[in-house]
Amino acid sequence: MSSSARFSGVTIQNRRERERAERHQLIIDAARDLAEAEGWDAVTTRRLAEKVEYSQPVLYSHFKGKDAIVRAVAIQGCGELARLLRKARPSRGESRLRAAAEAYLEFARRRPALYDAMFVQQSDIPWGTDEVPQELLDAFGELVAAVEPVRGERDLEALTEVFWSSLHGIATLMQGGRLRPVHDETRLDLLLGALSLAQHEDGL
Amino acid sequence: MSSSARFSGVTIQNRRERERAERHQLIIDAARDLAEAEGWDAVTTRRLAEKVEYSQPVLYSHFKGKDAIVRAVAIQGCGELARLLRKARPSRGESRLRAAAEAYLEFARRRPALYDAMFVQQSDIPWGTDEVPQELLDAFGELVAAVEPVRGERDLEALTEVFWSSLHGIATLMQGGRLRPVHDETRLDLLLGALSLAQHEDGL
DNA sequence: CGAGAAAATCTAGCGCTGCTAGTGATGAGA
DNA sequence: TCTCATCACTAGCAGCGCTAGATTTTCTCG
Numbered sequence A, B: 001m002s003s004s005a006r007f008s009g010v011t012i013q014n015r016r017e018r019e020r021a022e023r024h025q026l027i028i029d030a031a032r033d034l035a036e037a038e039g040w041d042a043v044t045t046r047r048l049a050e051k052v053e054y055s056q057p058v059l060y061s062h063f064k065g066k067d068a069i070v071r072a073v074a075i076q077g078c079g080e081l082a083r084l085l086r087k088a089r090p091s092r093g094e095s096r097l098r099a100a101a102e103a104y105l106e107f108a109r110r111r112p113a114l115y116d117a118m119f120v121q122q123s124d125i126p127w128g129t130d131e132v133p134q135e136l137l138d139a140f141g142e143l144v145a146a147v148e149p150v151r152g153e154r155d156l157e158a159l160t161e162v163f164w165s166s167l168h169g170i171a172t173l174m175q176g177g178r179l180r181p182v183h184d185e186t187r188l189d190l191l192l193g194a195l196s197l198a199q200h201e202d203g204l
Numbered sequence C: 001c002g003a004g005a006a007a008a009t010c011t012a013g014c015g016c017t018g019c020t021a022g023t024g025a026t027g028a029g030a
Numbered sequence D: 001t002c003t004c005a006t007c008a009c010t011a012g013c014a015g016c017g018c019t020a021g022a023t024t025t026t027c028t029c030g
Helices: A002-038 A045-052 A056-062 A066-087 A096-110 A112-120 A134-150 A156-175 A181-203 B002-038 B045-052 B056-062 B066-087 B096-110 B112-120 B134-150 B156-175 B181-203
Strands: none
Touching: A002 A045, A002 A056, A002 A066, A002 A112, A045 A056, A066 A096, A066 A112, A066 A134, A096 A112, A096 A134, A096 A156, A096 A181, A112 A156, A134 A156, A134 A181, A156 A181, A156 B156, A156 B181, A181 B156, A181 B181, B002 B045, B002 B056, B002 B066, B002 B112, B045 B056, B066 B096, B066 B112, B066 B134, B096 B112, B096 B134, B096 B156, B096 B181, B112 B156, B134 B156, B134 B181, B156 B181
């Protein structure tokens, strides 16, 4: 009796938790889709609620506020970027560094809103050493792996930060239309050359 | 008579235009100050109007909207950055590239809100070849001048874009707390080294 | 099966935002 | 001094993030 009751209670709770988790993800997906389609300005709690076919307060039973939703989108975006970078293997004659750079920039170009949430909009994601989401570490780890072959004697982590910063700068300035499209190719060539040549120097 | 009347009318018009111009600048300054003190979120048309001691609609008789005010702040910020870069002369044993990089990063660090308006927030400032504000050209010109000594055989404009992008990436990622402060020095050393070493290579 | 408890969801509204239409005061010119 | 244009204001709109309280739905148990 009590056992059956408890069992029944547990399964119902399980179903509820499952449905809750599904809706949680539904909200994240809807926010990301809406942002990618019309920009983050269009992502209002009202429109988002309408899109998931619930009323506004439901959003707040899942997330502390709009910022938390954006943060969730950003973190999942980091996971996606990490996956893309891991998949980006250099084709013949291409350096791993270049493959990673091109994958990174293509991600930023094809998902500008997602990229914005991840690296442009300020958020209270803990980037300091404590409690960094795993997705972030994964993405950065992929960059580290791409930089490693050209590190030479240089500090690997700092060099990766330079690589990342350069890519990030290029991505955001391009997105804002602040760089000349004419130089797109040359720019990347120069960056990769600069970062790699130092190794030649070391090797001599 | 008619001449005196016309004369009087002209001076009155002059005074009005002068007062208008002063108030125009007053609004820009107030917006910049408020943004630097409390961030752009705190810059609302109401607070801004209160600060300049006029009612809201006055703002709209000077600017098309809030975006236009931010844009005006951004453009003047570019002028300031250009001035700072021009003033940044390398100390003994320091490359001009390093002097420019340090001046740029210090500007971004000390005036984060201003920097944001200039290079982070998307605006419809025409960065394409047509009608770019002179302040922008000046600032970029200073960067070009700093890069020139290390260009080697490389495309000067593209190389400057790489330099700028890297600085911009470092500035924004630092501001967002996404880079480790431990590497601040090393990071810049690595970047400058990478951009300069290629010249050595060319020189060999 | 039906009553009561519990949980989930909605309606309505607060104070804020950027922005503007229409009103009233101020000062120049005849 | 009177007229009129210019200027700046008050008041208000629609939409924002967010939340308190009412309401509906769902589950438990006699």
